[in-house]
Amino acid sequence: MRMAILGLMASSLSACAGAGDEGPATPPATAEGPCRHDGLERFTGQKASAEVGAALLKASGAKSLRWGGPGMAMTMDFRPDRLTVGYDEAMVITSARCG
Secondary structure, eight states: OHHHHHHHHHHHHHHHHTOSOOOSOOOOOOOOSOOOOTTGGGGTTSBOOHHHHHHHHHHHTOSEEEEEOTTOOOOOOOOTTEEEEEEOTTSBEEEEEEO
C-alpha cells in the first residue's frame, strides 16, 4: 500500500513538472541592484516577450526576472533583486512586482 501511494505521488509531481508553457524567454540580467517598483505599471497590458522582459529588467534595476503564468507554482521567498512578472492565458502582462 505504501509503495502504491508513493508511486501516485511521484507520478502526479512529474505531471506537474511538464504542464503548461514555459513562458517567454528570460533575457540575461542587465542590472545588479535591488528592484524598484516605480514605473512598472506601464508594462501591464503588454504582450510578454523576451524584449519586454529586457525592458522590465532595465526599468526596475532588478538582477533577475521570474515569469509567472496562470496556475504556475512559485516559491514565496522574497528576493530584493528579483522582478516577478505575471501574465495571463493570452500572454498579456497582468502584474510586475519586486520580490
